[in-house]
Amino acid sequence: MSDNDETSRKRPNILVTGTPGVGKTATASLIAEELGLKHINVGELIKQHKCFDGYDDTLETHILDEDKLLDLMETLFQECADENMGIVADYHSCELFPERWFDLVLVLRTNTDVLYDRLDKRGYNEKKRTENLEAEIMQVVLEEARESYDIEIVHEVPSNTVEEMESNVERCRLWIEQWVANNS
Ligand code: DAT
Known part of the structure; x- marks a missing residue:
């Protein structure tokens, strides 16, 4: 059993997931800031370390080098566990x-009209907006x-x-307190 298994960790790790635009990065940043966890924005990590394995012309997107990403993250998880620091990671897939990395998985959900506006503001074209709105309606990430x-x-x-985001952070605070009490 590795050192960052939940049985030996002193602080819990949280995954914030959901369709693009639901507020993963905003929520995870706030959780990190208010509750003292290390934030890993997985999308940014992929870009920074070029975890790519070619380019998919049809989907017009880089192909993820999963092994490279997971190796990189494993090191980060180990370092944080060694420092008794919890992690809040955010990514649109989970x-x-x-499984052993995370103690809580938060799936953020956003109403279609609100999500439409956020994706529109982000400059997504109609195809990308529709794809993501359909994924949210079909609750793909939740499944x-x-x-x-x-x-x-x-x-x-x-x-x-914003009130819901703050309430989600508060829920995490209570949940972390409980986790620490149960695992100490
Ligand atoms: P994601 O990381 O899921 O792609 P984000 O954190 O970048 O999404 O948020 C997209 C935009 O929506 C950004 O401008 C912040 C805003 N936002 C996110 N969650 C929100 C919430 N609960 N209430 C109001 N605005 C929110």
């Missing part, structure tokens, strides 16, 4: 990570999370307003 992790650690929460 099935590629080892993925339920299939990839213990159902008890997967929490679906709304993320339409």
